[in-house]
Amino acid sequence: MTPPMSSADFWKKSTHSGTTNCVEVSAARGSVVVRDSKRPDGPRLRVSAAAWDAFLSSLRTR
Numbered sequence: 001m002t003p004p005m006s007s008a009d010f011w012k013k014s015t016h017s018g019t020t021n022c023v024e025v026s027a028a029r030g031s032v033v034v035r036d037s038k039r040p041d042g043p044r045l046r047v048s049a050a051a052w053d054a055f056l057s058s059l060r061t062r
Helices: 049-060
Strands: 023-028 031-036 044-048
Antiparallel strands (some): 031 044
16 A cells, blocks of 8 residues: 655655666655655555664664
């Protein structure tokens, strides 16, 4: 299910995205939403801000 988003949402493209593999994230109501920039109206993944922070932290330790 695609989480509802408002017109004020701000999407930021990952600095590791290439020309064909683009991921965008947006902070929304205490959570983070991830989408494929090639399909902005497609499926989105919403996770809690804490889960997103833990995910990013795990990437930094590698």
